Amino acid sequence: MKKSFWIVLAVCLFSVAILAAPTNLALKKEYIFNIDAHTNYPDEGTKLTDGIYANVAYNDPNMLAHLREDFRIVIIDLKDVYKIDKVYANFLNSGGVGCYMPLLFSLAVSQDGKRWKILDYQEYTEDDFPKVGDYVNKFEFKTKGEKARYVALKFSTEIWVFMDEMEVIGDPDTKEPAPKGYSLGDIDFEEIDFDF
Numbered sequence: 001m002k003k004s005f006w007i008v009l010a011v012c013l014f015s016v017a018i019l020a021a022p023t024n025l026a027l028k029k030e031y032i033f034n035i036d037a038h039t040n041y042p043d044e045g046t047k048l049t050d051g052i053y054a055n056v057a058y059n060d061p062n063m064l065a066h067l068r069e070d071f072r073i074v075i076i077d078l079k080d081v082y083k084i085d086k087v088y089a090n091f092l093n094s095g096g097v098g099c100y101m102p103l104l105f106s107l108a109v110s111q112d113g114k115r116w117k118i119l120d121y122q123e124y125t126e127d128d129f130p131k132v133g134d135y136v137n138k139f140e141f142k143t144k145g146e147k148a149r150y151v152a153l154k155f156s157t158e159i160w161v162f163m164d165e166m167e168v169i170g171d172p173d174t175k176e177p178a179p180k181g182y183s184l185g186d187i188d189f190e191e192i193d194f195d196f
């Protein structure tokens with residue numbers, strides 16, 4: 001067998017491995033919050049999925065922030081349906097400015113924006129995240145390989161909540177056309193039966 005054959009074969013196998021690699025399917029995708037980010041730390045609808053992690057500082061312009069009112073819901077639209085493996089959401093603690101980690105999370109997914117499945121619930125106490133100091137925590141949510149177009153995360157707000165990025169990890173080769181349903185702007189947040 002010619003040496004060039006083996007080189008071509010190796011390149012092909014390598015390419016397949018790259019294509020099948022876990023990918024951030026949320027990158028550059030649209031999302032909406034039930035309540036807009038605070039005007040002091042605004043978001044034009046890009047910060048959470050632009051692939052950029054902020055510095056560990058509340059005043060980094062790559063951070064967006066929410067203030068009080070119990071909880072927020074964010075829904076990411078993957079546009080097509082994919083099998084998804086996990087979801088990450090990155091939050092900041094900055095004790096000096098009253099910015100703390102959310103302590104309750106509920107994750108839901110949907111293919112059509114109408115019927116939702118709850119996939120993960122996480123509850124923490126104040127002892128889990130020291131309030132002093134500046135640090136980030138990247139929360140990981142299990143999605144059991146569910147198929148989803150929409151990924152919705154509900155989280156509690158302490159005083160300020162700062163976050164800079166979310167990722168939805170999955171294999172792009174599992175892509176399927178989304179069934180008929182709601183577009184992102186038509187979804188009713190109150191129809192999603194979150195765990196809290």
Ligand SMILES: [Ca+2]
Nearest residue numbers: 047052164165
């Ligand atoms: Ca970002």
